[in-house]
Amino acid sequence: MATSTTKTGQPLDRPVLDSMLRRRMFYTPAFEVYGGVSGLYDYGPPGCSLQANIIETWRKHFVLEEDMLEVDCTMLTPHEVLKTSGHVEKFADWMCKDPKTGEIFRADHLVEEVLESRLKGDKEARGQKVEIDEEKEAKRKKKAKDIKALKLDDSVVKEYEEILAKIDNYDGGELGLLITKYNITNPTTGGNLEPPVAFNLMFQTSIGPSSNLAGYLRPETAQGQFLTFQKLLDFNQQSMPFASACIGKSFRNEISPRAGLLRVREFLMAEIEHYVDPEGGKKHPRFDEVADVKLVLLDRKVQLSGSTNTTEMTIGEAVKSGTVDSETLGYFIARIHLFLLRLGTDPKKMRFRQHMANEMAHYAADCWDAELLTSYGWIECVGCADRSAYDLTVHTRKTGAPLFVRETRNEPLKIEEWQVDIDKKKFGPRFKKEGKTVEAAIEALDQEIREKLSLDLEKNGKIELEVPGTETGKVAIDKDLIKIEKRTRTEHTREYTPNVIEPAFGIGRILYSLMEHVYWSREGAEERGVLSFPPPIAPTKVLLVPLSGGHPDLKPLVKRLSQKLRRLGISNRVDDSGASIGKRYSRNDELGTPLGITVDFQSVHDNSYTLRDRDSTKQVRSDEDTICRAIQSLIEGQKTWADVQKELPEFTQQELD
Amino acid sequence: MATSTTKTGQPLDRPVLDSMLRRRMFYTPAFEVYGGVSGLYDYGPPGCSLQANIIETWRKHFVLEEDMLEVDCTMLTPHEVLKTSGHVEKFADWMCKDPKTGEIFRADHLVEEVLESRLKGDKEARGQKVEIDEEKEAKRKKKAKDIKALKLDDSVVKEYEEILAKIDNYDGGELGLLITKYNITNPTTGGNLEPPVAFNLMFQTSIGPSSNLAGYLRPETAQGQFLTFQKLLDFNQQSMPFASACIGKSFRNEISPRAGLLRVREFLMAEIEHYVDPEGGKKHPRFDEVADVKLVLLDRKVQLSGSTNTTEMTIGEAVKSGTVDSETLGYFIARIHLFLLRLGTDPKKMRFRQHMANEMAHYAADCWDAELLTSYGWIECVGCADRSAYDLTVHTRKTGAPLFVRETRNEPLKIEEWQVDIDKKKFGPRFKKEGKTVEAAIEALDQEIREKLSLDLEKNGKIELEVPGTETGKVAIDKDLIKIEKRTRTEHTREYTPNVIEPAFGIGRILYSLMEHVYWSREGAEERGVLSFPPPIAPTKVLLVPLSGGHPDLKPLVKRLSQKLRRLGISNRVDDSGASIGKRYSRNDELGTPLGITVDFQSVHDNSYTLRDRDSTKQVRSDEDTICRAIQSLIEGQKTWADVQKELPEFTQQELD
Structure with a gap:
């Protein structure tokens, strides 16, 4: 395994990064003043904001873009549900x-x-x-x-x-x-x-005062979603395919969690359950839009051969060659790839690894993990599984609820089959109280046996059947009592249990891996860490620094600018401490704040401000409105810093370290 | 108690509303196919989206506007923490x-x-x-x-x-x-x-495999926030006052929950812990901005007199008259009021009720609930308590962690006090092994006694003290061993435990009450329910209806419009079912969708569209870009329908019921 590196390719010193992340309160061990609890972490303000921005991006990228039906299901889950799903036994x-x-x-x-x-x-x-x-x-x-x-x-x-x-x-x-x-x-x-x-691994508790309703904290959001399938199908006016989505905490009572934010007992997940008709190869209507997306794949065969050599290919090729099982699975794999790029993860540190047969969940038809390379190795951050019809089937079987699709066939289906007619008038008197049992036994006969019996009937004028529960265990039926014929039946509706393609995102793992991917330090100043989050993802967008700490002439300008940005929905923080400009900027490099505005005495005269780019430390200068517009277009991802630098005059004084 | 009413003042029929909310999947009993669990509900797509919009508004109104430090703390909480906070004993x-x-x-x-x-x-x-x-x-x-x-x-x-x-x-x-x-x-x-x-009422579980770490699901987010106080103060560069905020689920194992979404076992809270210096009357720097906000108050005295008559007054008056305890508490009460209005709650169905002494938590100095009137009566939706220094104090006492503020005094504090000097050279030989005990007893003497003893010393040339733990239980000390004098001491730093003002929002209760407040039905068509959410809060913003169901000429236009709106971040849904336009609109009135676009055959020719207002059912018509701009300004709350109606030509055909 290669040593992990920073964004700029230097060796990554995890303890240094980690101490910076804690110092800047991206995260902190929960209940630390009580000695802490392993596997539990709190996010401080920048971590919390980063998490919110990842979630917002996720909602836009998946829920809004794909018109998914978002639901919010409870974490408390009764025993019965998780018994049926197999978690009580197998989790x-x-x-x-x-x-x-x-x-x-x-x-x-x-x-x-x-x-x-x-x-x-x-x-x-x-x-x-x-x-x-x-x-x-x-x-x-x-x-x-x-x-x-x-x-x-x-x-x-x-x-x-x-x-x-x-x-x-x-x-x-x-x-x-x-x-x-x-x-x-x-x-x-x-x-x-x-x-x-x-x-x-589930946390158990009991619901209500009488202690007789055992419950668990959910290990995944999926089960809650499955149980709403029927109502969501109604909500979607019976139209297939569709997807539900759920963002929320799940729990896993790890035996001995280490590895920081990567193995925790309480974690935020974002899960999609995409329901697809299993007939016709699980095509996806928008597959063409992503067919050319290039991915780095590590398939099952390669792993079984003992190698971890990846292959780069388009998802179109991967599905065509059968490496990826279906269009729908492939569509989501490509969409996951695009999502992770949008967050700012390093494409060179991303791969999709197929599960081997023995590591897949018992219900899964195929499964690919999006893995991100970190100092802990390759980390599974998103799982994308084809759960087949497993979950809906077991819940239907247990509860009798119709968790399936019933649709009118475009063309009625004609089915040729062997049908049995019984002459009920003669049947009753012949078999008396055994009549029902014999009848049920006949109804249960499969097509193959019916065909064979029809030949017997023709040849011998009677059939002989083993019927457990009758006096002799055997009955003979004459041809005047029974008819077996091949006929055509017409089916106008079709019932099927959809298959589920499930992209499941571990938000905390993505968040941590992203922080490693965007981390680097300035040349010649290794102690000055920088987190280069893309502006739409960065926890705080703008740092406001009055050149001279709390100088009364600058204060009102800073306040006005801060309020103006806030009204534009742009989060910002003021640093009017006495520290040097350089120190204040370096503090905010560590927080990953992409932009800085310096307010100086020139600003008081002509309302002009300096705008600084975190990554290049280059600065431009212009009037208030122009600066605010530039910020907005950077935050919304419409412009890059290079664009802004072309449009506005450079400013070269005043970066005082 | 008055009968509850709809937005338009008609009697509110709760079963009718409730069945509509379930049919439209605002919410649904969790695990219903398994028979359900009382007190647990899932939100379906409109409920989930409504909740997300309320949260987003909350974040803007409080966290962003007030520059609060948002944190995300774990729900799993070890026993020790909740033992100290008093929840194990008293919750x-x-x-x-x-x-x-x-x-x-x-x-x-x-x-x-x-x-x-x-x-x-x-x-x-x-x-x-x-x-x-x-x-x-x-x-x-x-x-x-x-x-x-x-x-x-x-x-x-x-x-x-x-x-x-x-x-x-x-x-x-x-x-x-x-x-x-x-x-x-x-x-x-x-x-x-x-x-x-x-x-x-806490859900108990055990953390880790050895079952010896008892834990609970948190009953409030507050405790997690308190434990991060010291780190947040550092993060805030030691600057006071400041507030932390946390949005997340909390849990309460109700004995027998009824009353639908109003009394549930798992609920979303948004809590603020605002830390304020208790000295100087808990002033708030921005109190002037809200001083004129008029509120409906029901204070403690009125309730004790057996009445529920409310008084309308400005928060400025309420604080001045002492009805509300402090500016900071008053500031948040006013801000809560403004927040609830922004969501669309009915000001006539809102009041602030002060807790009576016997219902306040043991630690609270004052507490006001924002109550909303619903068909279940007045419902506590937001609590705004002054928790004093209680929580930080007990956690500090238990753990020794310095959960307090240490600040340099602007002017050193001079304290006149009685100080005791002991002549150690003579003290040791005189008291031998009892020396330490006697010394400690002297150190522990309070100011009053020291003053009295100084007089004894002057008068009698010695003092007499009871000292438990010495042989005789009493000692006499001559004046050559001890000196007691009034002197001035100078203190340069000040240590204090901040008081906490805590606005705590029950998001689910607000969400339900809001739905009752915006619900009404069209005159002469009582079965046609409408939910008049303000556009920024509404779950889905725009309904797209092709005049003639799935007609191939209209389909591409609908698709293009839908994508365009999506790119503008405006959630929309297409209804291309075969139902009449009127039926489709009425379905979306129930979902509270404020705007509708009709795509007709004229649209194919000139790219013009009809825009419909949910509340008035009035329509205007214009070209694609103009319609999209109008929608955006309505959604962002910059324009009202009345503005749009003035600017664009009315359209009067085609509302076919």
């Missing part, structure tokens, strides 16, 4: 306890960690180069530097590698056997571990 | 169980309900008019119509009335005594009830 990790120390390990991570560390020790002993995967490193209690150089038998190396390749595939019992067989112990103390037990 | 209701039926009653509501019902029975027996309080009626299991006309003794009536006046004041034991004394039973079955037990 769990296996954990092992060390009975001596009380430490708890996630079993698959532990096996992975220990075997990998042994393989590394083996490589070292064989004098081979050891690569360090920083992502896994961060999760690990025992660091790679503690690895013992110990050569393994070739056969053992092979066994370990095979186990690691399918590590997501083992259940608790199998993990337990691996732990025993390979003598895996507490990496710190060497102590023996108890066998793995399932730990459900 | 509870008392409940009684009927052991036979298993029914659970909220004790105070039950006592209130039964005594009120008896008082009504008494009135009926005395031939007096019985007023029905619809809000309480809705909560009640036994309806008023079941009341028995039974005359009570005058003394009993007086007792009941006194109990009801202070019903919020009883604890569980007292409620239990009332239940026994007045023979209060299950209103439906008459069965005896178990004594009241406290039921904490």
